[in-house]
Amino acid sequence: MDFEIRSVPPALIDAADETFRISSGQADDALTRSIQSVGLLHPPVLLAKGERWVVVCGFARVEVCRRLAWREMPARCLPAESAFADCALMAVADNSSQRSLDIVETAKALKLLEHAAGVECAPDGGARLLKSAGIEAGPQLLKKLRPVPRMAPWLQGCLAKGTIPLPMALRLHDLDDAAAARILGDLFENLVLSLGRQRDLLDWVQAIAMREGMLLAQVLADPQLVQWRQDAEMDRGRKSQLIRDHIRRRRFPAITAFETRYAQTVKALQPANGLQLLPPAHFEGRTYRLQIDFQSADQLRELAREVERLAAAPPLRRLLEDLSVDQSPS
Structure with missing residues (x-):
């Protein structure tokens, strides 16, 4: 030009x-x-x-x-x-030639180039447009990028900084409850949670809201959660653990109660070194395992006697006989 x-x-x-x-x-x-x-x-x-x-x-x-x-x-x-298309290509190329664009910038570049082309391109078409400006992006990424320019400014900011990964940003963007999305976004950013932990928290809050017929924002308005979120003096790691444990207990009340009973039972039994009582996988079901580690026949005989003691111990009997509590996820 x-x-x-x-x-x-x-x-x-x-x-x-x-x-x-x-x-x-x-x-x-x-x-x-x-x-x-x-x-x-x-x-x-x-x-x-x-x-x-x-x-x-x-x-x-x-x-x-x-x-x-x-x-x-x-x-x-x-x-x-x-020509508008020439100006658009120049704008994108000028930015991409100076540095690697972040997710939000790449999404803006895609939107501008597709607008200049007159239509939203097929995945490979969008990829060609970006490549012409020096940006490489696969079809799956392009599909995820298109909603980004429509995201709330605060969410775009978190996405650009990397505090909220793209998969989670898309889920927050799709929530009908904007207030809850903002609370969760602030929580994810302030606690610096991994993608897996962000996903868990959102899954749990959504499941609670569905089960109890509440809005997500109502679940997050739990006074205890609000107190922890607003506590500026609390260590971030401690705050993260308290909030996760609290929401998980509310999401899985039977399983968390089972975990508590199991921990109390092991503490009461005080099994000897070399014995380990293992709970059902994921604390679901009724099948326990007993792991025995030994280095000699004499030690094995001692542990066998210890197994007899555990089998007769009232705390273990109470744990095994307590089959009336529903251990399903709820």
Whole structure:
């Protein structure tokens, strides 16, 4: 494309028009110091729009020039009749050539290029568009990227920072309860939970809400949960454990009660070294296992006597005979 190098007053640049904006970040102090010290080494690209200009490339550079109160700034200017598709490709390529784009920026790039193409492309078409701008993305990723530009700004911010992974961001975006989505998002971000733990918490809260006929936000309004969430003095690891345990107990009341009984029984039995009473897998079912570790025949005979003691112990009998409690997940 043919540019015309001109001096443009920043006041004539439409700061509200972010049609071609890809970058999630703002101008930082390092860029400000650089421009203040040596000037604009790479003038932004502007597109004529009536008597004003629209930024195609260089939003941060324009922002710095405004901060520095420049009356005029050099720019590579495009005529108003420039093809939108060419401007879109230039905007994406300019960003991707400087650094790897984050998830939100890649989603914005895909949206802009597909808009320029006139339709939402098939997966391979979207991949070709991004590749033409220097971005590699597979079909599965493209499918997940398309909802990202419609996400709430706070969720896009978490996604860009990596505190909420894309699979979980998509689930939060799809929730009908926006208030609950925000509470869960803040919880995931503040506790720095892994994807697996984020998934568990959301699954448990949704199951509780469905079972008890409540909104997700109502489940999360549990006074104990609110107290822990708002406790600024509590260690993050401790807070995470308390919140997870509390929600899990509410989601699986029978299983957690079973876990408690089992732990109390083992404590009361005090099995000798070399013996380990193992509960049913996932604390579901009624089949226990007894693991015996020994190094000699004499030790095995001693442990055999210990097994006899355990079998006759009232705490174990009570645990094994307590079959009336439903141990299903609920």
